[in-house]
Amino acid sequence: MPKIIKNGQLIDDDTRILILDESQAPEELTLAAGPVFVPFAVWQAHSGQLSGRADLGVWLDSHEDVAELVPDLDRIAAIALNFPKFTDGRAYSAAALLRTRYGFKGEIRAIGDVLRDQFFFMQRCGFDTIQPKAGKYSDAQLEEALASLKDFSTPYQAAVDQPEPLFRRAQRAA
Template sequence: MPKLIKNGRVVSDDWQIVTLAEGETPDNASVPAGHVLVPLVVWQTRREELAGRADAGELGVWLGSSEGPEALADDAARFAVIGIDFPKFTDGRGYSTATLLRTRYGYSGELRAIGEVLRDQFNYLTRSGFDALQPRAGRYSDEQLEAATASLADFTVPYQASATHPQPLFRRVARSTPPQVKS
């Protein structure tokens, strides 16, 4: 069973990511039984057919890098898992999508980074709102994933505001009032 980092721990993953094979359309794409993440276009095309599985927590959706969170605005809460694909490590649009899902759309379920997810990015991904990190299959061994969890704590107290810390550090730190100078 594949592994991923979820809430700072390496765990087994029983979710399958469905992709459209060559020649397959959203109408005829195979959606297997069990826990599956389907592409947004499959959800949009077959919403009525798949809604029961989503409501039962068996079906999630994943967004491509060019698909914005507004496409899920009305449905986000029905999904136990929303995945955001990083097709290459230099494509940072998924960070914005995650932050918007958490802050603007109030998504509180599992938000999963999938694809070209690299160890150097783990801390930044979690600060953007991701709680599950799923690097491409074969990218890391189980031992490397375990070691990579340390990078989640690279910065113990972030200065900037983020999805996980809405206020910047200077707003979070209580400061005493300086003593008044008497004249």
């Protein structure tokens, strides 16, 4: 079973990420039971049926706008944001918008091409779950990555987790 980093812990996770191929139409898809993240197009096609499922989340690709989810946020427990390439940072902005502008309190999961050196800033932007691609890291490497999330005790820059920069928080002698 794959492991993920969730709320500062390394845990087993059997949640599937549903990816449609070109031959599958979102409207015709039947979803099996069990924990799954569905593409935004599937959510749009079936939101009435799916909104009651606690084991279901929605995932957005980097080009999809989180603002389109806003009317449904109170019916969604988890949102996964895809990093198609580690150089595509649009999901950072999407996570920050979900937390700050839209007040989303549920799980925000980073999926796709996520790299260890990005984990710390992912958390600062509002992600509470990080799911690297299967086989990308060994369990030992994920344990080391988890420990490295505590390398910085006091970040200087402002972010979702600390809206004030250090110079505004620090007490200075006169």
